[in-house]
Amino acid sequence: MANLAKYLAVNEGQAKAWARVNQSSGIVLEADFYVSSATDVAAGNYSVELSSAFSGSDEYTATVSGVEVNSNTTVVIANYDDATSTASSIYVWTITNTSGAADATYSSFGAFGDLA
Amino acid sequence: MIDPRKYLSGDDLAAYEEYIELRARAWREGWHHWHRIAQARDRVQPVEVGHAIPYTRPGDPDGGMSICHPSGWCVAELMAGGIHPPIDAILGQRLLLIAKNYEHAVVDYVDAEEWRRLNGPIKHEVVVDNRRAHTETAGPMTYEQAIEWIVLKDVPSAVWSRKHNRPQMAIVPRGAIPKDRNNRNAWRLADFELEQAA
Numbered sequence: 001m002a003n004l005a006k007y008l009a010v011n012e013g014q015a016k017a018w019a020r021v022n023q024s025s026g027i028v029l030e031a032d033f034y035v036s037s038a039t040d041v042a043a044g045n046y047s048v049e050l051s052s053a054f055s056g057s058d059e060y061t062a063t064v065s066g067v068e069v070n071s072n073t074t075v076v077i078a079n080y081d082d083a084t085s086t087a088s089s090i091y092v093w094t095i096t097n098t099s100g101a102a103d104a105t106y107s108s109f110g111a112f113g114d115l116a
Numbered sequence: 117m118i119d120p121r122k123y124l125s126g127d128d129l130a131a132y133e134e135y136i137e138l139r140a141r142a143w144r145e146g147w148h149h150w151h152r153i154a155q156a157r158d159r160v161q162p163v164e165v166g167h168a169i170p171y172t173r174p175g176d177p178d179g180g181m182s183i184c185h186p187s188g189w190c191v192a193e194l195m196a197g198g199i200h201p202p203i204d205a206i207l208g209q210r211l212l213l214i215a216k217n218y219e220h221a222v223v224d225y226v227d228a229e230e231w232r233r234l235n236g237p238i239k240h241e242v243v244v245d246n247r248r249a250h251t252e253t254a255g256p257m258t259y260e261q262a263i264e265w266i267v268l269k270d271v272p273s274a275v276w277s278r279k280h281n282r283p284q285m286a287i288v289p290r291g292a293i294p295k296d297r298n299n300r301n302a303w304r305l306a307d308f309e310l311e312q313a314a
Binding site for chain 2: 016025026027028029030033034035036037038039040041042043049051052053054055056057058059082083086088105115116
C-alpha cells in the first residue's frame with residue numbers, strides 16, 4: 001500500500017516523454033521514450049511526434065535544451081513552441097546567437113503532463 | 117485549461133464521460149498505453165531504422181519539405197506486437213478543436229490537421245475519446261508494416277489520403293538525405309531519389 005501511495009504521488013511529476021536529438025547532420029533520435037518519430041521541419045526547427053497524445057494541448061509542458069559542442073562562443077537557445085504544438089506533436093526551435101534559427105549539435109526535451 | 121463538457125453534447129459527451137473513467141482506471145491499474153511502452157523496455161531493443169520519409173504539405177506548397185524520421189524504439193515496439201494500438205484506433209481518436217475565434221468541432225485525429233489548417237491557429241485542443249488506444253493492441257508487424265503505421269500516424273493525412281498531380285511523399289533510404297544542411301530550407305522532394313512515390 002505504501003508503494004502504491006508513493007507511485008501515485010509522483011505520477012504528475014514523471015516525464016511522460018523524452019528524447020535526445022542529434023541535429024549535427026540531420027535529425028537523429030539518439031534516445032527516446034514515448035516517441036514515434038521526429039520530423040525535420042526546417043533549419044533549427046523540428047517536431048517530435050508522441051506515441052500517443054497528451055490529454056490536451058494545454059495539459060502539458062516541455063522543457064528543452066540545446067548545445068553547440070564545437071564552439072566556446074555560440075549560445076544556443078532551445079524553445080518549445082506551444083503556439084504550434086498540438087496534443088501529440090511538440091515543436092522545438094533551436095536558435096543561436098550567430099545564425100538565428102539554426103541546428104544545434106544536440107538538443108533534448110522532456111514533456112510533463114496528463115496523458116490521453 | 118478548459119472543461120470540454122461545455123462544448124460536447126449527445127454521443128460525444130457520453131463517450132467523453134466513459135473515456136475519462138476508463139483512462140483513470142487504466143492509469144491506476146497500470147495498463148495505460150504509456151505503461152505498456154514502459155514495461156516493454158525490458159524485452160525490446162531498438163532497431164536501426166534505414167528509412168526516412170520526406171514530404172510536402174499539399175496546402176502549403178511554399179512551406180518547404182519536412183522529413184519524418186521514425187524512432188527505432190517505436191519500430192521495435194510495433195514489430196514486437198501487443199504494445200501499440202492498431203493504427204485505426206489512433207486515426208479514430210476524437211479531438212475537440214477550438215479555434216481562436218471559438219469556432220469549434222469534434223473531429224477524428226486523421227482529420228485534425230486539415231481542420232487546423234482551415235481554421236487558423238488553435239486555442240485549445242482536447243482529446244475527448246481515446247478508449248481504443250488503451251483497450252486494443254496491434255499484433256506483431258514486419259519492419260515495412262511498422263514504418264507504414266508511423267507514416268499513417270505522423271505524416272499529415274492530406275499527404276497520403278488523396279491523389280495529387282505530383283508526388284507529395286516518398287520513403288527513401290536514410291543515406292539519401294543530405295548531411296550538408298547549409299541549404300536545408302531550399303530542399304525539395306524532387307531532389308531526392310524516390311524509392312516509393314505516394
